[in-house]
Amino acid sequence: MDIETEEKNGILIVRPQEMRIDASNALEFKAAMLEIVGNGYVNLVVALASLKFIDSSGLGVLVSVMKTIGSRGEIKLCEAEGDVKSIFELTRLDKIFSFYHSESEALNSF
Amino acid sequence: MNRVFDNPDHIRKAEIVVGIPSFNESDSIGSVVTCVDKGLSRYFPKKDAVIINVDNNSPDDTRRAFLKIETRTPKMYISTPPGAKGKGRNVHNLFEAGVELGAKTIMMVDADLKSITPQWIQYFAEPVAMGNDYVIPIYVRHKYDGTITNNITYPLTRILYGLRLRQPIAGDFAFSGRLARAYLTEKTWNENIAEFGIDIWMTTIAIARGFKVCQTFLGAPKAHRAKDPGSDLGPMFHQVVGTVFLLTSEFEYLWKDAAESRPTNIFGFGLGVKEDPPVISVNKDGLFQKFLSGSEDFQAEWKQVIAPINLEDLLHMRNKTVEDVVFPSDLWARILFDFIVAFRDEYDKRSQLLKSLIPIYYLRTLGYINATRKLDTKDAEDFLENECLLMESEKYYLIAKWNQTPRKDGIPSIAQYLSK
Numbered sequence: 001m002d003i004e005t006e007e008k009n010g011i012l013i014v015r016p017q018e019m020r021i022d023a024s025n026a027l028e029f030k031a032a033m034l035e036i037v038g039n040g041y042v043n044l045v046v047a048l049a050s051l052k053f054i055d056s057s058g059l060g061v062l063v064s065v066m067k068t069i070g071s072r073g074e075i076k077l078c079e080a081e082g083d084v085k086s087i088f089e090l091t092r093l094d095k096i097f098s099f100y101h102s103e104s105e106a107l108n109s110f
Numbered sequence: 111m112n113r114v115f116d117n118p119d120h121i122r123k124a125e126i127v128v129g130i131p132s133f134n135e136s137d138s139i140g141s142v143v144t145c146v147d148k149g150l151s152r153y154f155p156k157k158d159a160v161i162i163n164v165d166n167n168s169p170d171d172t173r174r175a176f177l178k179i180e181t182r183t184p185k186m187y188i189s190t191p192p193g194a195k196g197k198g199r200n201v202h203n204l205f206e207a208g209v210e211l212g213a214k215t216i217m218m219v220d221a222d223l224k225s226i227t228p229q230w231i232q233y234f235a236e237p238v239a240m241g242n243d244y245v246i247p248i249y250v251r252h253k254y255d256g257t258i259t260n261n262i263t264y265p266l267t268r269i270l271y272g273l274r275l276r277q278p279i280a281g282d283f284a285f286s287g288r289l290a291r292a293y294l295t296e297k298t299w300n301e302n303i304a305e306f307g308i309d310i311w312m313t314t315i316a317i318a319r320g321f322k323v324c325q326t327f328l329g330a331p332k333a334h335r336a337k338d339p340g341s342d343l344g345p346m347f348h349q350v351v352g353t354v355f356l357l358t359s360e361f362e363y364l365w366k367d368a369a370e371s372r373p374t375n376i377f378g379f380g381l382g383v384k385e386d387p388p389v390i391s392v393n394k395d396g397l398f399q400k401f402l403s404g405s406e407d408f409q410a411e412w413k414q415v416i417a418p419i420n421l422e423d424l425l426h427m428r429n430k431t432v433e434d435v436v437f438p439s440d441l442w443a444r445i446l447f448d449f450i451v452a453f454r455d456e457y458d459k460r461s462q463l464l465k466s467l468i469p470i471y472y473l474r475t476l477g478y479i480n481a482t483r484k485l486d487t488k489d490a491e492d493f494l495e496n497e498c499l500l501m502e503s504e505k506y507y508l509i510a511k512w513n514q515t516p517r518k519d520g521i522p523s524i525a526q527y528l529s530k
Contacts, residue, residue, distance in 0.1 A: 026419045056510035057419045060444060063506065067440070090513065091506035092369070 021058030042073025119184035129204035135221035136175035149231025198308035234284035244316035253490035272368035307353030327378035404469020437477030
């Protein structure tokens with residue numbers, strides 16, 4: 001799975017480059033995210049700009065990462081649009097995750 | 111339904127009806143009837159009451175055993191026709207009798223109960239008299255008793271309908287005449303419900319149709335014919351779990367909007383209950399072996415139903431030892447949700463789907479036993495509450511999967527509809 005990362009002030013920006021995160025690639029996404037957390041990054045901004053669709057498995061990865069990080073840090077989401085934003089709202093995960101319009105807004109919120 | 115009917119006291123009306131469903135309970139029904147009679151005489155001496163044995167034409171002559179017991183309260187015997195079996199059919203006869211007699215309060219207690227006391231009658235009937243339609247008991251159970259309740263029906267009732275009802279398939283309930291009439295006209299009745307699915311059906315319908323539901327504390331630990339959780343589940347698992355899954359489709363419009371669960375009103379107090387519930391012995395090796403062989407036998411079904419992200423974690427557990435098995439609640443919740451969605455769409459394979467869930471349920475049970483092995487009854491309850499909260503936090507997965515999985519009945523999912 002193609003994921004770009006960039007560190008700014010100890011916060012890691014994670015940019016999945018896929019258009020879909022679903023059952024077919026969620027395992028790879030999970031492995032990549034857990035590796036990031038395993039490397040000590042517990043404050044994350046996940047930029048969802050490229051994403052057009054995320055399914056229950058993809059959501060499961062994000063929730064699982066959030067639970068793994070626990071009180072050690074935070075995971076913030078940005079640039080979610082259209083169907084991607086809708087599924088977070090439908091499942092009420094928009095109340096669990098913090099959403100921001102842009103990466104810079106998300107970074108400044110830490 | 112052609113009922114077999116005995117009404118030696120020519121009862122035509124009754125305010126309180128106590129039903130005792132049975133099949134081959136001639137040895138145990140006597141003590142339950144005596145206890146119910148004492149309770150009715152002591153706490154409701156001025157009310158017209160009747161005790162009804164609703165039976166499946168038991169070959170052991172439960173009818174005779176029931177009718178020969180001397181009681182102050184009049185008795186009636188109703189049986190399904192020869193050949194018709196199932197607790198649900200007996201309970202359906204109880205609904206009909208309760209409505210025909212004009213009962214305001216109807217109770218049902220299992221015929222194999224060893225721990226029933228006369229006070230149960232009071233604790234069940236009073237909440238109905240106070241305006242509740244459905245009264246469900248809370249009693250102390252051994253931590254390994256009721257594993258279908260602890261791992262499936264209790265958490266799913268919380269997750270789906272937002273109510274914390276600790277024993278949703280208790281087998282012993284009280285309900286109003288108003289609710290009995292609603293049960294008789296309920297469109298979701300089917301063959302599974304006519305057997306072991308009856309208890310969860312009654313509970314779910316009471317919640318989903320907006321009746322007033324409460325719990326009543328019965329105190330003494332429930333003692334009945336408890337089983338090793340690893341012993342053969344027979345048709346019970348299929349009928350109970352199948353009913354839960356079926357009603358999930360029926361009440362889709364309710365559970366998607368139900369947010370976090372909330373406690374339910376409880377009548378009575380748990381003070382003074384010190385007795386330990388009867389101990390249940392378990393065969394942990396047997397549970398693990400059933401999971402291992404299930405992982406071979408149901409490989410195809412698991413691959414089809416369970417999302418890869420969940421299946422990987424599940425299959426990892428094959429490498430554990432019996433003592434090391436821990437089954438995370440969030441994983442268990444997501445796997446149950448995978449099955450719920452598959453059950454919705456795979457009409458022809460539902461029985462096989464439920465069969466393939468059983469080995470995973472055994473592993474979950476083993477994980478629960480391991481996690482609570484050093485805990486007493488109270489601490490095991492606290493542990494379960496925490497597990498349920500974790501399972502509730504995975505509800506997003508069910509909603510997303512339910513909406514995004516294309517339906518096989520031709521109705522587009524919300525995701526498909528929105529993308530047009």
